[in-house]
Amino acid sequence: MNELPLALVLEDEPQIRRLLCDALQSVPLRCVEAGSMAQARDRLAEACPQLVLLDLGLPDGDGKRFIGELRAWTQLPVLVLSARSQERDKIEALDAGADDYLIKPFSKGELLARVRALLRRGGRDEQPLVRFGEVEIDFARRRVSRLGQTLHLTPIEYRLLCAMVAGQGKVLTHRQLLREVWGPAFSDSAHYLRIYVGHLRHKLEIDPARPRHFITETGTGYRFVI
Amino acid sequence: MEHPESLLRAVSHGWRTPFTGYAVATLGVGLLTALSQPLRQWVEPTNLVMLYLLLVVGVALRYSRGPAAWSAVLGVLAFDYFHVPPRLSFAVGDVQYLLTFAVMLLVGLVLAEMMARLRQRAEEAAAGERSTSRQYALARELAGAIDMSQVQRLLAAFMHEEVGGLAEVWWVNSREGLHRLAPVAGEDEQTVLPGQGETLIPALLETVLREGGPHEQDDLMRSTHRLLLLPLDAPMRRRGVLAVSAPVVRLGRAQRSQLGAVALLVAIALERLHYVKVAQQATLDMERERLRSTILSALSHDIRTPLTIMVGQADALLDADGEHARTLVLALREQTMRMSELVNNLLDMARLQSSQVALRRDWQSLEEIVGAAIAHLGERLARHTLEVVLPEDLPLVEFDAVLIERVLCNLLENAAKFSPEDGLIRIVAELQTHAVRIAVENSGVNLPGNAERFFEPFVRGDDVATVPGLGLGLSICKIIVEAHGGVLSAGNRSEGGAWFAFTLPRTPPPQLETEESVTNE
Numbered sequence: 001m002n003e004l005p006l007a008l009v010l011e012d013e014p015q016i017r018r019l020l021c022d023a024l025q026s027v028p029l030r031c032v033e034a035g036s037m038a039q040a041r042d043r044l045a046e047a048c049p050q051l052v053l054l055d056l057g058l059p060d061g062d063g064k065r066f067i068g069e070l071r072a073w074t075q076l077p078v079l080v081l082s083a084r085s086q087e088r089d090k091i092e093a094l095d096a097g098a099d100d101y102l103i104k105p106f107s108k109g110e111l112l113a114r115v116r117a118l119l120r121r122g123g124r125d126e127q128p129l130v131r132f133g134e135v136e137i138d139f140a141r142r143r144v145s146r147l148g149q150t151l152h153l154t155p156i157e158y159r160l161l162c163a164m165v166a167g168q169g170k171v172l173t174h175r176q177l178l179r180e181v182w183g184p185a186f187s188d189s190a191h192y193l194r195i196y197v198g199h200l201r202h203k204l205e206i207d208p209a210r211p212r213h214f215i216t217e218t219g220t221g222y223r224f225v226i
Numbered sequence: 227m228e229h230p231e232s233l234l235r236a237v238s239h240g241w242r243t244p245f246t247g248y249a250v251a252t253l254g255v256g257l258l259t260a261l262s263q264p265l266r267q268w269v270e271p272t273n274l275v276m277l278y279l280l281l282v283v284g285v286a287l288r289y290s291r292g293p294a295a296w297s298a299v300l301g302v303l304a305f306d307y308f309h310v311p312p313r314l315s316f317a318v319g320d321v322q323y324l325l326t327f328a329v330m331l332l333v334g335l336v337l338a339e340m341m342a343r344l345r346q347r348a349e350e351a352a353a354g355e356r357s358t359s360r361q362y363a364l365a366r367e368l369a370g371a372i373d374m375s376q377v378q379r380l381l382a383a384f385m386h387e388e389v390g391g392l393a394e395v396w397w398v399n400s401r402e403g404l405h406r407l408a409p410v411a412g413e414d415e416q417t418v419l420p421g422q423g424e425t426l427i428p429a430l431l432e433t434v435l436r437e438g439g440p441h442e443q444d445d446l447m448r449s450t451h452r453l454l455l456l457p458l459d460a461p462m463r464r465r466g467v468l469a470v471s472a473p474v475v476r477l478g479r480a481q482r483s484q485l486g487a488v489a490l491l492v493a494i495a496l497e498r499l500h501y502v503k504v505a506q507q508a509t510l511d512m513e514r515e516r517l518r519s520t521i522l523s524a525l526s527h528d529i530r531t532p533l534t535i536m537v538g539q540a541d542a543l544l545d546a547d548g549e550h551a552r553t554l555v556l557a558l559r560e561q562t563m564r565m566s567e568l569v570n571n572l573l574d575m576a577r578l579q580s581s582q583v584a585l586r587r588d589w590q591s592l593e594e595i596v597g598a599a600i601a602h603l604g605e606r607l608a609r610h611t612l613e614v615v616l617p618e619d620l621p622l623v624e625f626d627a628v629l630i631e632r633v634l635c636n637l638l639e640n641a642a643k644f645s646p647e648d649g650l651i652r653i654v655a656e657l658q659t660h661a662v663r664i665a666v667e668n669s670g671v672n673l674p675g676n677a678e679r680f681f682e683p684f685v686r687g688d689d690v691a692t693v694p695g696l697g698l699g700l701s702i703c704k705i706i707v708e709a710h711g712g713v714l715s716a717g718n719r720s721e722g723g724a725w726f727a728f729t730l731p732r733t734p735p736p737q738l739e740t741e742e743s744v745t746n747e
Contacts (some may be wrong), residue, residue: 085570087586087628105566191589191622191736198591209597209614216598219586219628 004030006047010054010066011081012039016104020053020081023108030179036060041069050078051118056082056093064096071097077118081106087219091173094220099170101220117169117225130165130215132226135204137165144204151203156181160196161204164214164224165196174223197222237731242539247293251285255300259308271309275330278305281326282334286341298334300325310654354480357388361487368495377495381468384488391451391472396431397458397496398466404431422746432466440486445471454479456489460497468492514579528568536561574632578705584630585709587621589735592662595651598627599634606639609647610668615654622735623662629706630730635667636699637726640667644725658729665727672718681714703728 007029011017016034021031032047034040036179037060044183052070068076080093083104099121100114128140134147142158144151153161160182164172174190182192196214201208215223258281262274278301286294300413303316306327311319318324328534357667364384371377385393396404434441434455445451448471456468468489472481546554593616600607600614610658634653642652652667673680681704700714703726707714712729 051714085363085573096433189736192738194589194591194594195738198593209616210595210600211597215601216594218595218598218631226713 004028005051005098005119006030006032006042007013007053008034008047009050010034010037010047010052010058010063011056012036012057012059016055016081016224020111024115027112027119029115034189037063037066038068051075051115053081053115054078054081056089064093067093067096067098073159077121079118081112083112090171090220091175094171094173095175099122100223101171110145116167126213130226133206135213137161138224146204153203154199157196157203161200162195164200164222168224171217171221171223175221177221193222227315247285247289248296250289251281252291252296252300254281254285255297255304258301259304262309266309271305272326272615273310275305275326278330279337280303282337283341286338286347289686290345291338291342293361294338295335298331298338301334302331305330313678333549334671337652357480360384360388361491361577362486364488365491368491369498371495371499372520374496374499377499377694380487381492385470385472388484389472390468391476393468393470395458395492395496396467397470398435398464404428404435404466412614417594429598431467435464438464447471450474454485456483456485458496460493464496465493465500525572529565532561532565532568536565568698569638571702575698578702578709585626587624587626589624590627590630592616592620592623592664595631596655596664598637599631601682603632603638603642607642607651610642610645611650613650613652615652615653617657620655620657620662621732623730624733624735625691625730626706627711630710633703633706633728634664636703637666637728638687639698640726641724642665649723658732661729661731663727665725667675667719667723667725669719669721671724672722673716675725680716700726 005203007024007027009017009020009024009031011020011033012157015024017031021033024031029051031045031152032049034043037058041056042137048169052068056062063080063082065214066095067080070076070078078098078100080098081089081104082089082101085089085103086146093101102114102119103109128138130137130139136145136152137143138145139162144153144158144161151169162182163177174193175187178186178189180187180194186192196209201211201214205211206211213225215225217223238286256275261276262269265274275546278298281301282294282298285297285569301585306316306318306323307314310323310326364380367380368377371380374397380397381393385391396406397403404732423696430441434457438457438459440457441455443453445453450473452474453469454470454472455472458465458468470483536558537563539554543551543554543558596614596616600612638651639652644653649669650667651669652665654665655666656663656665680700697709704714707728709728714726714728716724716726
């Protein structure tokens with residue numbers, strides 16, 4: 001059992017910690033539990049987890065602070081579980097460095113899917129060739145093709161595509177994408193993003209109105225899934 | 227009685243009027259003298275005096291008393307020089323002419339004075355009439371004002387026109403503090419009071435407010451201006467202070483008494499607006515109270531019922547095993563999810579009702595939000611055929627994405643609940659001149675009765691009582707759509723089934739900086 005990878009579960013409600021650990025066994029993951037940020041810091045000093053799951057409302061402060069601390073030294077995937085459904089909370093947590101966000105109550109299936117996606121991210125190196133749906137991206141040759149036909153993407157469309165593929169599985173906030181693709185001056189011009197994600201969907205999705213790869217996280221950002 | 231109009235003319239055209247008047251008077255006398263030369267054979271010189279007096283009347287009517295007096299004096303001199311023998315000399319042959327001169331001069335001067343006064347009266351009356359009609363206009367506009375800033379705007383315009391000054395209203399708000407009425411945007415620098423001495427002015431305002439008498443002093447910021455503080459006494463109570471800064475030359479007695487009348491008008495307008503607000507708040511409170519009791523009664527039913535079922539199912543689970551246990555667990559899960567949805571709805575409702583809905587508007591793609599709503603519902607739409615019809619040239623529309631996705635989800639979920647399995651659900655967007663209309667249609671049965679009543683909280687069709695869900699969804703949709711300035715409507719499809727649609731106002735989307743179309747090869 002000791003070889004199983006570890007997940008740090010930071011949640012002040014013992015019943016929910018119990019539930020999470022039970023669910024994570026099927027990944028399979030072993031759990032290290034913490035009920036407060038102080039405890040979590042101790043656990044991190046002892047063990048070396050592959051993943052952090054945390055609640056934002058903690059007895060010793062806001063979980064966003066903990067995410068910030070983590071991001072100062074590690075890129076370890078962080079999944080936020082919170083009962084706060086306001087978009088502002090989500091965006092703040094994601095901008096602080098969280099990779100994904102689940103709102104309580106969530107189902108076990110949803111939780112496991114997100115956890116697996118984050119673990120996959122961590123284990124993979126940059127690949128020169130990415131395939132999804134009918135599309136193939138050859139990063140080395142800067143070539144995008146659909147059903148074998150080369151597609152014409154504008155430089156911005158290509159940069160956006162690269163940014164989204166690089167962050168696959170994660171929620172990328174509007175601000176993060178705008179800064180990366182257009183530059184910091186555009187971080188409040190989300191309409192550019194809407195237009196260009198629309199372009200990518202029309203060029204790369206089978207049904208642009210019901211996208212399967214360029215997923216909208218309403219009010220927060222986008223998520224690219226393969 | 228001084229009046230702004232005559233004063234204004236005296237100030238700004240001071241150099242011109244006397245000059246023209248004197249010139250005309252001189253010219254008139256010269257002309258009259260020249261014309262009267264041929265008449266000398268037939269007319270006695272003393273009768274020519276009448277013509278000169280007539281000229282004085284004319285000049286007095288047209289110009290002020292100065293030129294008229296000048297024409298009287300000049301007339302006497304010309305009469306003496308040209309008409310009284312010996313002619314072309316100021317010497318007087320007959321002593322009786324001295325009497326003629328004296329009377330002529332006296333009558334001329336009296337005429338000049340009287341005529342000038344008459345003219346001034348007429349001018350004052352006309353100006354008074356203009357300012358009275360402006361005051362009536364102000365009264366009428368104040369009576370129609372619907373908010374405080376409008377009062378300030380009307381007042382500022384009136385003061386500017388009437389006394390060439392600035393005015394502002396300091397009113398006592400509910401927390402009993404004196405506040406300046408928000409000035410019109412862009413006019414911030416045009417305030418009457420700042421810089422008048424930081425501590426002096428609040429103290430003055432307080433004094434006027436407490437004692438109720440007007441206060442007047444030199445304007446510390448503008449040396450040619452006077453500062454007037456007038457209490458705003460409304461019928462019920464003192465509402466604040468009117469501060470006016472106006473040029474001294476335009477503040478006559480008439481203006482001061484007019485300012486008093488204006489202060490009363492403003493006070494009444496403020497009081498009216500205050501009570502309108504109180505009345506609106508009362509209606510709102512009643513509305514809220516009514517909603518609260520509806521929610522409470524509906525909650526006790528809609529929450530206790532599923533909770534009872536859940537307790538029962540959990541109890542049954544204790545004794546069950548095998549397939550039966552699995553069925554129970556699934557049912558329990560289903561009930562729990564429903565409860566969760568109900569709680570979400572209630573939380574949303576509370577949030578939307580608690581205050582003005584704070585919209586996070588941004589330029590959004592409808593295609594994207596429709597896609598997100600469909601993805602959000604996932605399995606719940608799996609049994610239906612879904613058709614999305616969006617126009618090719620759908621522009622970005624400004625709305626709160628999260629809330630509009632909520633509307634779409636609620637409408638889609640209703641459509642799924644109330645149409646048969648394998649039924650058709652269509653999402654149709656349509657561009658109108660000033661709006662985008664998004665409709666969710668479903669096949670199946672028609673809506674019973676008046677569709678609009680479904681938008682009230684906790685109303686459901688009578689024969690759908692078996693379908694789960696609190697009647698909150700549509701009222702949430704209605705609040706959201708209306709907060710966006712749109713309209714939610716519903717109706718029946720001719721081929722059976724219902725449609726629910728909402729509009730979102732269209733405004734020109736922002737310009738994008740274009741990107742040269744370059745391939746990535």
